[in-house]
Amino acid sequence: MTRLKLDKITQYIAAQRPGYSLAQAFYKDVDVYQAEIEHIFLKHWLYAGHASQIPLAGDYFTFDFDTESVIIARTASGDVKAHMNVCRHRGSKICLEPSGSQKSLTCPYHAWNYNLDGQLISARNMPDDFDRSQNGLHKVNVALLHGLIFVCLSKEPPSLSALQNELDEVFELFGFNNMKLAEKKSYRIPANWKLAVENYQECYHCAPSHPEFAQIHAMAKPPKVFQMAKSDFAQANQGQPKFKQLNRYFDLAEVGQEGYQYDRNPLLRNALSGSAGGKPVAPLLGSIQEYDGGASELMIGPLSYFLIYDDHMLGYRFLPNSVDECICDVSWYVNESAVQGKDYQLEQLTWLWDVTTQADKKIIMNNQKGVDSRYYQPGRLSEMEHFQQSFLTWYLKTLAE
Incomplete structure (x- = not known):
């Protein structure tokens, strides 16, 4: 975000009267909205669902907000893992349905295939120097609170x-x-x-x-x-x-x-x-x-x-x-x-x-x-x-x- 945009938001905050509802700009300014996504939605734990929704290995559901989509899946070992729903090849969404069951996660665009832990296991016709181990799905922090599943997209969640x-x-x-x-x-x-x-x-x-x-x-x-x-x-x-x-x-x-x-x-x-x-x-x-x-x-x-x-x-x-x-x-x-x-x-x-x-x-x-x-x-x-x-x-x- 540019200094000009930051200065604008700072002015909005400084002008806000305590004890009053928010000024109009907080509900309508796109720059404010982008700041909210970055500093609130990407940095805090978000309630995604419950473990009962994915009882078996291969079960998954997606959790979406703004432009982001997260895959929450039960792995072969029984763990609950979360990955960004973004193929590491050219960015296509991988899971197009909101829930389902798959032995692995296959991108519908070029068929790159990932296991439920997010590791890339096959990618067709790639150069000899292509390293599959460096092209797994982006990991998302996941926490289970007595069955409740929370995710946090920050590298350093609270x-x-x-x-x-x-x-x-x-x-x-x-x-x-x-x-x-x-x-x-x-x-x-x-x-x-x-x-x-x-x-x-x-x-x-x-x-x-x-x-x-x-x-x-x-x-x-x-x-x-x-x-x-x-x-x-x-x-x-x-x-x-x-x-x-x-x-x-x-x-x-x-x-x-x-x-x-x-x-x-x-x-x-x-x-x-x-x-x-x-x-x-x-x-x-x-x-x-x-x-x-x-x-x-x-x-x-x-x-x-x-x-x-x-x-x-x-x-x-x-x-x-x-x-x-x-x-x-x-x-x-x-x-x-x-x-x-x-x-x-x-x-x-x-x-x-x-x-x-x-x-x-x-x-x-x-x-x-x-x-x-x-x-x-x-x-x-x-x-x-x-x-x-x-x-x-x-x-x-x-x-x-």
Whole structure:
């Protein structure tokens, strides 16, 4: 990036008022967008999927954002490896389908063939001095967090050690290793990715915009009501491992460590799960013995979010396609022993967060339309947008660095 472009972004950051939404340029300037890709999406751990999606050797799926595509594959030795989906010959995409099973990875253009570890094993009609060992697929850092697969495209990714140490008990309790993907839905949103992330991080809009959610989650209540319900809920369940409260997120993360946060919040009106009427929708997760009427919020890195009920878990991620379009991917996970149609019904399992995300898509689209106006000005954030403010503070600091 040129000095002129850097100076421009620096001026944007310096002019940003604390406690206000971002200036228009942060949502529309292509140079800002490219800086975000380089300093956020390429440098942090991103939630790619779950080990249950690739149970057998040769199974793979792709993980895409912006112009990048990553192949996540189960190798012959049973390891999970990640490689850039870019042939080392002339750059063609290798895996054209989003998932599948292959004994090896063959480029459809000129048939260069790679094993599942990314090593080039054959390349037709190449000169005698061609070195196959120097032409393997570009490796991508991959980490398994109790079954959750994360990738990082940086050569020096932030450490996950603090997160693993503090959350190991939570991962074990909910049985992350023993979950399986029940459903995944993608919502294409014609808006800048930050508008989607900011929307997810605040519940100021929940009561007026999400009546279904507001009937289940205490978080939709005014701050004083919610905090009182949260305090009573935590006190009633004091000492239980589900009730850790960890905030190492955004700029609160230790230097060199990936940020994370974990908390548990109460549901309303004797609700037990995120469903119509708050009724159970699947077998209990992990070693959970009974419902406690709560849901856990887990955030890993700046872009990966999980909502954990006692009987199922949701994974949320927001990925950019361009400066003015993003994808919201929602995944529903259940106990690996649960049988669809017998132990859970997909429509019941996915109902609440499908209807909520459909509504959010419309909200975010309209937000972008307003931000596009020549009359848009940053507005003062409410006390119910404090977590959004934390994200914006971290975001500006990250760009500035």
